Amino acid sequence: MGINLKQLAAELKLSTSTVSRALHDSHEISIETKQRVREMAEKLSYQPNPYASSLRKQKSKTIALVIPEIDNNFFTLAINGIEEVAQKKSYHVLIYLTHEDLKKEVAIAKHLLSGRVDGILISVTSQTEDIEHLKNLYDTGIPLVFFDRICEQIDTAKITTDDYDSGYKATRHLLEAGCKRIAYLQVSETLSISKKRFAGFQNALLEQHIKTEPGLILTCSGTEEENHQQIKNLLQSANPPDGIFASVEKLAVTSYLVCNELNLNIPEKIKLISFSNLATAPLLSPSLSTITQPAFDIGKKCAEVLFNIIERRAMEDSKATTVLKSSLIARNSTK
Amino acid sequence: MGINLKQLAAELKLSTSTVSRALHDSHEISIETKQRVREMAEKLSYQPNPYASSLRKQKSKTIALVIPEIDNNFFTLAINGIEEVAQKKSYHVLIYLTHEDLKKEVAIAKHLLSGRVDGILISVTSQTEDIEHLKNLYDTGIPLVFFDRICEQIDTAKITTDDYDSGYKATRHLLEAGCKRIAYLQVSETLSISKKRFAGFQNALLEQHIKTEPGLILTCSGTEEENHQQIKNLLQSANPPDGIFASVEKLAVTSYLVCNELNLNIPEKIKLISFSNLATAPLLSPSLSTITQPAFDIGKKCAEVLFNIIERRAMEDSKATTVLKSSLIARNSTK
DNA sequence: CTGTTAGCGCCTTCAT
């Protein structure tokens, strides 16, 4: 395909070491030689073989991004932030999707033991409870940053949003809109974000001396159809909710569809609020209130922290938890 | 970090070649040895160094995905399809975003000359007219597949949707809803998809003996604010359109906002149709009609074609253009 | 069936 260092050196009648040093702008090479080398490299469009140099240097200028799904605006925007920072620092980004499947996460984690990447950004699966695979990764010493769906038991950098607070505020929003019986929809009970958002929900209710009825808490971790049915059952039960807090965007879509199907007008008959990071928010139904996370900033931040750890600057980063603020957009308030 | 082949071999009192062959399930190794090797490899959680093996084999089991933006449901869904196929074939996916910036595309293309990847999937920038950087890539012989925003001058595999047809149907939709003066919004005049969608638009009008007024064709390639202003100017002009065809999702959002701002109710005062691949379509304003591309299938298809080329199966793939069908969802029809 | 050997292309001491 391309030309290699040896050929380039031959062309210039120099040794490979001289050429290598010239290209790395070493101070022990004369200006003229550097110039000559650079011109020829450009002319022959020489590109160093990244695998040879990774092998030699034992680092790859590559990071892995491991996320549960991409069809989700939070992750999409986060990738945008991550890629921006990576490109600026000339790092490459390998993307891995787990599709919420713990087995895939385990397989990927195992693979990443190989040294393919210099650092890892990960948001765990909703199924992730046993974390041995992540502990193994951490133990090899490879820089690791959790974001959004973090793993609390592992003592490394974490970037999240203020999930407790958001859960609290979303619930207050519904209460202030007059809801008495609020349903809480989540994809997992064990996920860090689920627990925090739920705690916020619960405490907002407690303040009003409202008990959280177990029947109003739905964990929808099945297929789209199963979730749909679960929510439908809830809304058709003897004592249905008058408000829904969807702790993830996907469940808001499903809830919305179910409400339509049952002719439950939003917000007249039932209120709906959701975590959501839609780029197309203006096109949204005006009846949907949302909690929006600063996804792009989270992406940027976690990439920055990762590079700090990789390059051994700002060691304090490697253990710290950073919390960014989400914002609530009220759209179904009875104005 | 991990253990290497030599250490593993030493542990087993075997040569590195035997161990290597055993791990690759070579037929010239006894069953017992293979078993013993595999167990020890598992026990010591040996992971082969991918860079050493890429260097040796001159292939990386890695592909590059180059797209203009990710904050766009078409690309998001396409990535999903691509990643699914890649994971199944044990390929790794490097992601590069050009942010619609030709300079970035050129830099990435140049870098990919290095042999870092075994194949490339690319959807070009809206600015991409000079294609020398892509021609260079193609000339090195690296498998290259264009999708959606293709580069017609390069004789390699291309996967698209039926853009002419979609443009035609979208326009028919507006005409049938009674529009007489339809505005066409695009991000570029030179992009393959723009030209085809526009041709469909134009021909649908011609059939009705309607001339395309230059003033109704808007190329919005600026910032969000500039585009907003351009569209606003159009809608406030002496002779405003009574229908808008947004040839990309982003411009639909902007148009929608402008219409709201000017109190132009959709669909009563003005009709709007757009290309859009929203996963959250049900949450959309019911006044927005859309043309939806089979993004996930395009992703799958282009990854499959790329792997066919890489693995030298189905050589006919390497020149063919595959066209998938989009679908129109009419939502603002005067029912 | 297993071992020895020679690179893949690059970087980096060490020497000059």
Place this chain on the structure above:
DNA sequence: ATGAAGGCGCTAACAG
């Protein structure tokens, strides 16, 4: 300021 040489970890040709 430049060159020679060795080795990163792995695979594959060549021996046996």
